[in-house]
Amino acid sequence: MVVVLMVFAGRLVHIQVIKADHYAAKAEEVRLTTVDIPTTRGAITDASGNPLAMSVETRTVFVDPVTVLDDERDKVIDELTQRFDLERADVAAKVGDESSRYKEIAQDVAPEKWKKLKEVGLTGVGALPDYKRVYPEETGAADVLGFTGADGHGLEGLEAVLDDTLAGEPGKQQVEVGSSGVRIPMADGLTQEPVPGKDVRLTLDRDIQWHASQALNERAEELDAVGGSAIVMRPTGEILAMADFPTYDRSEFSEAPAKARLNGAVSEAFEPGSTNKVITLAGALEEGLTTPDSVYTVPYSMQIHDRTFKDDHFHETQRLTLNGILAQSSNVGTIKVGQQLGKQRLYDYLRKFGFGEPTGLDLPGENAGILADPDDWWGTQLPTISFGQGLSVNAAQMASVYATIANDGVRVEPSIVAGTVSEEGGLDPSAAPPRERVVSSQTAQELSRMLEAVTGEHGTAQAARIPGYRVAGKTGTANRVDPETGTYNGGYTAMFVGFAPADDPELVVQVVLHNPKGEYYGGQAAAPVFTDIMSFALKSEKVQPSGTEPPNIRLFGNG
Structure with missing residues (x-):
């Protein structure tokens, strides 16, 4: 038994002292991943600079069911249901599902709307930055301009033809991923600044x-x-x-x-x-x-x-x-x-x-x-x-x-x-x-x-x-x-x-x-x-x- 214990002790010393840095680096590699940071798509304007297509900053609101406080659970469900005009049963199901720490509640939320919700101070409710493509009404240029897909890239029309110019380059950030899959941004993890897309000016009036x-x-x-x-x-x-x-x-x-x-x-x-x-x-x-x-x-x-x-x-x-x-x-x-x-x-x-x-x-x-x-x-x-x-x-x-x-x-x-x-x-x-x-x-x-x-x-x-x-x-x-x-x-x-x-x-x-x-x-x-x-x-x-x-x-x- 003494010999066996000595073998285990020697192995622990080898892992925790001699090879500590090596195994720590390996563990960090497993936990770290690189994610894209959204960037602003360039606007399309007419010859005078009037916008025909533009991107506006939005938020994607989510809930982390694990961190929602028990005494706030009903309040979280009520606030999310009322503010985003959702079915209460659907929101309650997401708030109660602790199998995941990220449950999306609403997309394309105006920053002002998120700010008012944030001021309520609900634990477990967060938001991620994003951008939404909008087209001013009554331009009559839909067939020329086309549109973008859910990923923000052009699918038809000038949005597709000029995609490389308009899209810009997303930034890169390292995040640490916990065992439950939740992403934790690192303070020094920004590896590439996002580059906004260029605005394109057309000859249209x-x-x-x-x-x-x-x-x-x-x-x-x-x-x-x-x-x-x-x-x-x-x-x-x-x-x-x-x-x-x-x-x-x-x-x-x-x-x-x-x-x-x-x-x-x-x-x-x-x-x-x-x-x-x-x-x-x-x-x-x-x-x-x-x-x-x-x-x-x-x-x-x-x-x-x-x-x-x-x-x-x-x-x-x-x-x-x-x-x-x-x-x-x-x-x-x-x-x-x-x-x-x-x-x-x-x-x-x-x-x-x-x-x-x-x-x-x-x-x-x-x-x-x-x-x-x-x-x-x-x-x-x-x-x-x-x-x-x-x-x-x-x-x-x-x-x-x-x-x-x-x-x-x-x-x-x-x-x-x-x-x-x-x-x-x-x-x-x-x-x-x-x-x-x-x-x-x-x-x-x-x-x-x-x-x-x-x-x-x-x-x-x-x-x-x-x-x-x-x-x-x-x-x-x-x-x-x-x-x-x-x-x-x-x-x-x-x-x-x-x-x-x-x-x-x-x-x-x-x-x-x-x-x-x-x-x-x-x-x-x-x-x-x-x-x-x-x-x-x-x-x-x-x-x-x-x-x-x-x-x-x-x-x-x-x-």
Whole structure:
């Protein structure tokens, strides 16, 4: 027995004296763990710094059932039940469950609310810091901004695209974990300070965004459209508003169908219809094949191979200038111009104006549309593409075409992120978007005058006029393909896109309505929305009325 006791004593001396430091370190390793300390997600603001998405500090309130005093148990249950509007039985079950020392009671609790509860002095009730993502109401930008998940990271929209910039880096802290699993923060356990995310400033204007959303939604609901979009942008590509219909409530995003969460301004591809005619005419003008006053004989219909092409409304054979072809949106006249230009050159100009490739906005779900290689065009594809059938685009691409004309022929890739905000509050601007001259200044000015005739006395969009301002633009009405049959039985897409003031362009507005009922021509369905949005945007931007009279444009030839 003496020998056995001596062995045990020697072993104790070895563990507690000789190897004491070693085993203490091992024990500490078992008890210690590293946890994340939440950090603030950067805000998303409009161009003036108005918040569109922001993070607010909150608390997660919990109870440690082991430390709740017996004589306070009922008071703890009552206070938690009343302050957080909970079922008393559920709270009582958590307070009485001593199998865990951490029972979550409420999330997203305002700091002021927690402070008042803390002042009651209840033993066993605590709170952990956290952050909640909030979106100011009535911005109309849900489809653009997207939302974050429960972990605070972006799931859709700009929240997802800009997640690395907005999220920041959480801090790291060592905590000691007891046998019951409760975490005990260590006074010197902070191993990494949390780094807040950066604020991102967009080119959007909060007021214009809201108004565009309201005007679009009202008209889309009035005409029972299945979808639609509205874009306001500067000729230099900065997007001031990007509204979509249908949309959704971000506070209940999990209940919204996927289609309602898509940003249709970039995800919905459609045939551009007559809004595409401006590219055909731009190419012919730029190549010196025609002039605004060149006269064409335009019948109501013409036969090409096995197809008969017609204008929208019957008319006797007319003598129209190039101005008149665009003002009256003649399909037949545009086909004749397209034949002058030829398929290769038409394709080249479509590409120069940005078709068949992403816009550069880098928004989720973008559909770059379809533009077939000219070597694959069959007999009637040159005529159809010349007036806007047989290819597809998204709304942002089409808006960029008219921005290019308004910008004196120079295309600037559309942009929506102005930059990030530095710690000092200044703007660190995003890289300048690519620029390319597509047509000459002369061609752009000629097109502007021609587009102004569209809103004139003999044009197709008199509903797009705005008192005091000269307006240039184009209607579009395109057949929609039925995805089930592959035929043009899916209704219509109504469009209007234009800029103002036509004599000194400041703003471009694009409106698209998918399958409106009753009124479906672009001049009837979409032009009034254009007028509403453009009128508001001009006033909001304090754009002065036009100081010049519209030019006298010759639409008809002699004889």
